[in-house]
Amino acid sequence: QVRLVESGGGLVQPGGSLRLSCAASGSLFSINVMGWYRQAPGKQRELVAVITSGGSINFADSVKGRFTISRDNAKNTVYLEMNSLKPEDTAVYYCNTLAYPAVDVGSLRSYWGQGTQVTVSS
Secondary structure: OOEEEEEOOEEEOOOOOEEEEEEEEOOEEEEEEEEEEEEOOOOOOEEEEEEEOOOOEEEOOOOOOOEEEEEEHHHOEEEEEEOOOOHHHOEEEEEEEEEEEHHHOOOOEEEEOOOEEEEEOO
16 A cells, blocks of 8 residues: 655754655655645644646745755655754644556555654744
């Protein structure tokens, strides 16, 4: 089955940096879009950044200029570099992908990882 596994979360002081990674595994024919969402306590899940297979990128206004997103298509992995972190960045960060499973190439599916905790605090 298709799985997404996030890593790289942790505790960091304000102004610090973290790098998140998400690796997709399983029987995937191709991946169209990979991205990151986050959900803070008491708030709705929100889009952080997405990147297409062609390299097009979209950021949330709240992270624009501070975060970068990249992907390694050969490894089916997406990265999120987070810089100048603020306490309001504290959330569980979830990896998401839109991909075509090998078992049904004609069906675009959405997959989610389990999330990784990012805490920004002094």
